[in-house]
Amino acid sequence: MGNFPTTVKHCLSYEELIQDYPWLARWLQEEKRALTHEYPEYVKIVEVGPRDGLQNEKEMVPTRVKIQLIDMLSETGLPVIEATSFVSSKWVPQMADHTEVLQAIHRSSHVRYPVLTPNMHGFQDAVAAGATEVAVFGSASETFSRKNINCSIDESILRFEEVICTAKQRQIPVRGYVSCALGCPYEGPIEFTKVAEVVKRLYELGCYEVSLGDTIGVGTPGSMAKMLHNVMKEVPSSALAVHCHDTYGQALANILTALQMGICTVDSSVAGLGGCPYAQGASGNVSTEDVLYMLHGMGIKTGVDLSKVIEAGDFICKALNRKTNSKVAQASGDYSVHCRMKKINT
Amino acid sequence: MAAVMRFVNRSRFGSRMGHQCLSLSRPAAVAKLVQDGASAGKTLPERVKIVEVGPRDGLQNEKTVVPSEVKIHLIDMLSEAGLSVIEATSFVSPKWVPQMADQVEVMMGIHRRPGVSYPVLTPNLKGFLAAVKAGAAEVAIFGAASELFSKKNINCSVDESLQRFEEVTKAAKEAGMPVRGYVSCVLGCPYEGKVSPDKVAQVAKRLYSMGCYEISLGDTIGVGTPGGMTEMLVAVSREVPINALAVHCHDTYGQALANILIALQMGISVVDSSVAGLGGCPYAQGASGNVATEDVVYMLHGLGIQTGVDLPKLMDAGAFICRSLNKKTSSKVAQATCKL
Numbered sequence: 111m112g113n114f115p116t117t118v119k120h121c122l123s124y125e126e127l128i129q130d131y132p133w134l135a136r137w138l139q140e141e142k143r144a145l146t147h148e149y150p151e152y153v154k155i156v157e158v159g160p161r162d163g164l165q166n167e168k169e170m171v172p173t174r175v176k177i178q179l180i181d182m183l184s185e186t187g188l189p190v191i192e193a194t195s196f197v198s199s200k201w202v203p204q205m206a207d208h209t210e211v212l213q214a215i216h217r218s219s220h221v222r223y224p225v226l227t228p229n230m231h232g233f234q235d236a237v238a239a240g241a242t243e244v245a246v247f248g249s250a251s252e253t254f255s256r257k258n259i260n261c262s263i264d265e266s267i268l269r270f271e272e273v274i275c276t277a278k279q280r281q282i283p284v285r286g287y288v289s290c291a292l293g294c295p296y297e298g299p300i301e302f303t304k305v306a307e308v309v310k311r312l313y314e315l316g317c318y319e320v321s322l323g324d325t326i327g328v329g330t331p332g333s334m335a336k337m338l339h340n341v342m343k344e345v346p347s348s349a350l351a352v353h354c355h356d357t358y359g360q361a362l363a364n365i366l367t368a369l370q371m372g373i374c375t376v377d378s379s380v381a382g383l384g385g386c387p388y389a390q391g392a393s394g395n396v397s398t399e400d401v402l403y404m405l406h407g408m409g410i411k412t413g414v415d416l417s418k419v420i421e422a423g424d425f426i427c428k429a430l431n432r433k434t435n436s437k438v439a440q441a442s443g444d445y446s447v448h449c450r451m452k453k454i455n456t
Numbered sequence: 457m458a459a460v461m462r463f464v465n466r467s468r469f470g471s472r473m474g475h476q477c478l479s480l481s482r483p484a485a486v487a488k489l490v491q492d493g494a495s496a497g498k499t500l501p502e503r504v505k506i507v508e509v510g511p512r513d514g515l516q517n518e519k520t521v522v523p524s525e526v527k528i529h530l531i532d533m534l535s536e537a538g539l540s541v542i543e544a545t546s547f548v549s550p551k552w553v554p555q556m557a558d559q560v561e562v563m564m565g566i567h568r569r570p571g572v573s574y575p576v577l578t579p580n581l582k583g584f585l586a587a588v589k590a591g592a593a594e595v596a597i598f599g600a601a602s603e604l605f606s607k608k609n610i611n612c613s614v615d616e617s618l619q620r621f622e623e624v625t626k627a628a629k630e631a632g633m634p635v636r637g638y639v640s641c642v643l644g645c646p647y648e649g650k651v652s653p654d655k656v657a658q659v660a661k662r663l664y665s666m667g668c669y670e671i672s673l674g675d676t677i678g679v680g681t682p683g684g685m686t687e688m689l690v691a692v693s694r695e696v697p698i699n700a701l702a703v704h705c706h707d708t709y710g711q712a713l714a715n716i717l718i719a720l721q722m723g724i725s726v727v728d729s730s731v732a733g734l735g736g737c738p739y740a741q742g743a744s745g746n747v748a749t750e751d752v753v754y755m756l757h758g759l760g761i762q763t764g765v766d767l768p769k770l771m772d773a774g775a776f777i778c779r780s781l782n783k784k785t786s787s788k789v790a791q792a793t794c795k796l
Contacts, residue, residue, distance in 0.1 A: 147721075327792070330754065356788065358788055359748070359787070362710060362711065397710070400711075406681075408681055408682055440744070441709055
């Protein structure tokens with residue numbers, strides 16, 4: 111800077127510029143806002159712990175524990191809690207008590223309680239048990255579809271079509287899921303155009319929302335962005351959600367990427383319940399607590415009370431006799447530190 | 457750049473300034489400001505330098521003293537994994553940090569791979585001189601953005617610590633030795649709570665003006681989120697060029713990778729991390745600390761960003777140190793990969 115005349119040096123100083131041109135600071139802020147990321151003001155959290163989380167437990171979880179967990183979650187402000195699954199108890203013994211759970215939970219008026227219904231039989235049982243919202247599960251991978259539900263993608267969608275049509279007649283909203291959106295344990299990388307095709311089909315059949323699942327958590331912000339770019343050509347972002355697994359530690363970064371691209375619904379599981387069945391001992395679902403911590407830290411509203419979710423997570427971990435997978439919950443264990451941290455993140 | 461053109465075309469600007477100034481300096485100044493804002497946009501660096509802090513920051517937090525030959529072997533394995541910077545040890549008094557008492561033995565025992573730097577911590581002139589004697593070719597100094605943390609951690613105020621470091625940077629300059637600066641508590645302090653981004657910027661600026669070639673911004677207790685990270689980096693990058701900044705994120709609240717991603721989007725291209733996520737958080741019992749190098753590398757490679765790191769060899773190094781410490785890895789990539 112030594113050889114520049116003083117006037118030029120003056121010009122190059124940010125503070126001097128702002129003093130001379132007060133409008134400049136305001137204008138630059140506006141420009142910066144246009145260039146930086148925009149995030150949704152509100153993100154809807156879909157809590158999948160009681161179903162997707164507990165489904166993966168080897169030991170049978172007592173029905174009263176499931177009910178208490180859901181009741182505790184209903185008090186946290188979560189708007190959607192996936193309560194159970196009306197699949198055959200032969201395939202998923204953990205969910206055999208689906209009717210009992212659905213009938214015994216205390217249903218808060220501010221919360222929706224979707225249940226999984228893989229076919230008409232399950233749908234009818236769900237409705238008989240009082241279900242007011244259902245979900246269907248497709249896959250972007252043929253091999254995964256065959257191994258998981260014993261039929262091709264096309265066959266599964268025909269099955270769902272029946273469910274969705276009937277649900278429509280009864281004015282029961284249907285949520286769709288697409289697994290293996292970022293990779294398949296059998297096929298490896300997945301064509302994102304294929305993901306988009308399956309999502310589009312579910313959406314056009316009548317699913318109000320389609321949740322894109324990174325089933326084995328292999329995705330990174332790079333693949334998340336590419337996949338969403340493809341899917342959003344076919345389905346609006348307002349009808350999409352992300353369901354990220356944290357098996358490779360990428361979930362929060364992937365969720366952040368999705369938010370930057372306009373997604374405003376995120377699935378997560380209290381205490382990170384639900385391991386990855388394809389990698390023994392590896393983690394699975396992203397923890398609701400960790401997602402909330404990030405969103406709240408970014409000033410994004412969720413309507414959820416983090417401390418109450420931590421309590422619910424505490425309860426279920428004690429009941430399962432295991433440690434939480436949530437890093438926020440692990441760090442918050444020291445209460446005095448937790449209080450100081452709370453001051454930072456508000 | 458369209459923003460700059462709009463700015464240049466504003467007639468009231470033209471009428472207030474002479475044409476000479478308009479064509480020379482103001483557009484350049486504003487272009488720089490807008491660029492700095494735009495660097496908070498969406499392009500990612502092609503290449504990211506990983507600074508591996510496991511052998512120092514990681515092992516320093518271990519309760520049982522790790523044998524020197526284990527430390528040496530770990531550093532040698534990390535050198536083979538393609539890492540270009542490996543923080544080897546710390547020349548602090550063994551009275552305060554017994555884990556690093558074998559600092560000289562480690563420095564002399566490691567195989568120094570060409571092209572790899574092995575910076576060492578030197579909290580004061582005494583430590584610096586001992587480091588030079590032991591053959592160090594790069595040193596690092598640690599400041600804090602929080603007064604309370606500085607007092608509790610190194611028993612002096614931030615200003616006093618910076619004066620101490622000035623002695624080190626002067627001596628290092630004379631010896632032609634590069635110095636890396638660290639600022640802790642950039643996103644929160646275990647004692648003070650919130651930390652002002654301007655305070656962080658001030659401390660970073662002083663370290664940079666003292667001669668540190670790079671300043672690593674540490675989220676010491678991992679409380680930061682992408683919102684706070686953005687705000688802090690905007691403040692710091694007004695005082696220190698982005699290409700002289702690094703981020704050192706702790707994963708105590710699981711936020712590290714998201715924070716690193718935001719930093720990359722803002723133009724940061726140097727990331728500190730620790731193999732196997734070594735190094736707990738001393739402020740929260742049982743909580744995790746450093747972000748795992750394996751998880752960072754997995755994300756960067758997935759984004760198409762080059763690091764020069766061989767992930768399988770890195771995981772071997774992580775597996776080795778975990779076996780030696782008889783503990784599980786904190787890296788999710790390592791956990792998932794071992795079992796698949």
